[in-house]
Amino acid sequence: MEKFIIEGSQPLSGEVTPAGNKNAALPLLSACMLTDEPIILKNVPDILDVNAMRSLLESLGVSIQNLDQHTWQIQAKEIRPADLDPDMCRRIRASILLAGPMTARMGELQLPPPGGDVIGRRRVDTHILALEKLGAQVHYDRSFIFKANGLKGADILLDEASVTATENAITAAVTAKGTTTLRNCASEPHIQELCHFLNGLGAKIENIGSNTLHITGVDRLHGGEFTIGPDYLEVVSFVGAAVVTRGQIRIRNAGVRYLDMIRLVMKRLGVHWIEEGEDILIPSDQKLEVEPDLGGAIPEISVMPWPAFPTDLMSIAIVIATQSKGSVLFHDWMYPSRMFFTDKLVGMGAHIVLCDPHRCIVQGPSRLYGEKMESPDIRAGMALLLAALSAEGKSIIRNVGQIDRGYEKVDQKLAALGAKIERLTQA
Numbered sequence: 001m002e003k004f005i006i007e008g009s010q011p012l013s014g015e016v017t018p019a020g021n022k023n024a025a026l027p028l029l030s031a032c033m034l035t036d037e038p039i040i041l042k043n044v045p046d047i048l049d050v051n052a053m054r055s056l057l058e059s060l061g062v063s064i065q066n067l068d069q070h071t072w073q074i075q076a077k078e079i080r081p082a083d084l085d086p087d088m089c090r091r092i093r094a095s096i097l098l099a100g101p102m103t104a105r106m107g108e109l110q111l112p113p114p115g116g117d118v119i120g121r122r123r124v125d126t127h128i129l130a131l132e133k134l135g136a137q138v139h140y141d142r143s144f145i146f147k148a149n150g151l152k153g154a155d156i157l158l159d160e161a162s163v164t165a166t167e168n169a170i171t172a173a174v175t176a177k178g179t180t181t182l183r184n185c186a187s188e189p190h191i192q193e194l195c196h197f198l199n200g201l202g203a204k205i206e207n208i209g210s211n212t213l214h215i216t217g218v219d220r221l222h223g224g225e226f227t228i229g230p231d232y233l234e235v236v237s238f239v240g241a242a243v244v245t246r247g248q249i250r251i252r253n254a255g256v257r258y259l260d261m262i263r264l265v266m267k268r269l270g271v272h273w274i275e276e277g278e279d280i281l282i283p284s285d286q287k288l289e290v291e292p293d294l295g296g297a298i299p300e301i302s303v304m305p306w307p308a309f310p311t312d313l314m315s316i317a318i319v320i321a322t323q324s325k326g327s328v329l330f331h332d333w334m335y336p337s338r339m340f341f342t343d344k345l346v347g348m349g350a351h352i353v354l355c356d357p358h359r360c361i362v363q364g365p366s367r368l369y370g371e372k373m374e375s376p377d378i379r380a381g382m383a384l385l386l387a388a389l390s391a392e393g394k395s396i397i398r399n400v401g402q403i404d405r406g407y408e409k410v411d412q413k414l415a416a417l418g419a420k421i422e423r424l425t426q427a
């Protein structure tokens with residue numbers, strides 16, 4: 001295990017480029033199993049979750065070659081429903097994404113339970129609903145068994161707009177017989193990318209980006225090439241790092257098409273950026289003052305499925321709010337354990353009232369002081385790192401493997417922007 005030692009209060013400056021989107025790379029990698037022809041994926045992020053997915057695919061017989069650090073050639077010529085390592089499955093939420101492609105192509109998969117961030121109970125019922133509607137039999141007894149003798153298109157109303165359940169439904173439906181209508185589906189950028197990727201392999205998915213997808217099943221998919229889009233969660237994390245250190249940075253290839261709602265929410269915290277083509281420039285002259293609602297009411301920032309504000313940016317927004325003048329209510333109804341990390345921010349000097357597991361009120365600005373902390377999950381870990389960069393004095397963040405799950409070489413990128421950060425093996 002490793003830890004970060006951070007000497008805070010260094011304004012960041014310079015340029016940074018985000019890696020490919022983790023939550024796009026994971027379903028795309030799994031979807032490669034839908035064809036026996038080779039696929040080239042570019043801009044694959046070099047992060048722990050993606051490497052865990054690689055090892056799961058390899059154990060199912062998929063061959064993966066690195067053409068360079070971020071370009072993979074993947075071929076699922078002869079795959080088999082082999083036993084999967086339960087520890088590896090438990091490491092990532094996305095192991096559940098093997099279900100759609102394997103059920104469609106092999107008609108069989110035994111899958112240990114998925115893991116991922118420990119941020120509260122994470123349902124898989126919607127995955128089962130979708131796959132059963134397409135004709136699969138699903139048996140669960142601490143582990144899943146998926147079986148199918150050819151899938152058939154269906155009219156499916158998801159009982160919640162779950163991201164990974166939508167992805168499993170799509171990958172199972174693209175080669176099913178007949179047509180599928182998928183209603184109440186999620187439409188996050190990674191789902192849109194998955195659809196465009198599959199259409200590039202010969203799938204027929206219409207209405208991409210909406211919450212109703214029409215899928216016409218095709219007999220087979222062919223090989224192809226696809227470039228994974230930039231990770232907008234990493235982009236906004238770097239926006240946060242610039243703002244809380246009063247720095248000025250340029251983020252190259254920032255995926256500005258994904259930032260509309262995030263921009264509105266950041267404006268409420270007194271944060272702005274300038275778009276220059278595909279780059280964004282975060283200037284040092286931030287207002288950092290909370291914009292009250294009409295009539296002076298305390299504003300609320302709450303999460304919602306896309307195109308609203310993503311839950312994965314809640315922790316980052318909370319840290320930014322500690323540096324903005326005024327009060328904001330944060331509300332994350334999706335996960336019951338996302339807000340507990342705020343006690344660490346309080347320990348650093350932030351003024352935060354945790355109202356219940358889903359809501360907190362932040363009153364800023366507060367001077368933060370360096371602390372010793374543990375990274376509880378990917379986004380809270382990154383948020384604590386931002387707080388440490390902003391704080392006066394030295395901070396130690398342990399268990400940074402949590403951050404490495406989703407952020408590629410974050411310490412090296414921050415150091416290149418002038419942060420004083422060191423990675424050490426945990427004693």
Ligand SMILES: CC(=O)N[C@H]1[C@@H](OP(=O)(O)OP(=O)(O)OC[C@H]2O[C@@H](n3ccc(=O)[nH]c3=O)[C@H](O)[C@@H]2O)O[C@H](CO)[C@@H](O)[C@@H]1O
Pocket residue numbers: 023026093094121122123160161162163164165186305310311312334335
């Ligand atoms: C690998 C991957 O892609 N992980 C992402 C994916 O996880 P994942 O696909 O697991 O998350 P889901 O979209 O299923 O849902 C997240 C939580 O919200 C609840 N829920 C969701 C939608 C809804 O309409 N009603 C509802 O109650 C779910 O029961 C669950 O507790 O999407 C989440 C929500 O954007 C992100 O935090 C994760 O980073």
Ligand SMILES: C=C(OP(=O)(O)O)C(=O)O
Pocket residue numbers: 049092093094115116117118312378379406
């Ligand atoms: C919750 C997250 O990831 P996962 O679903 O992979 O655990 C995240 O990326 O913030």
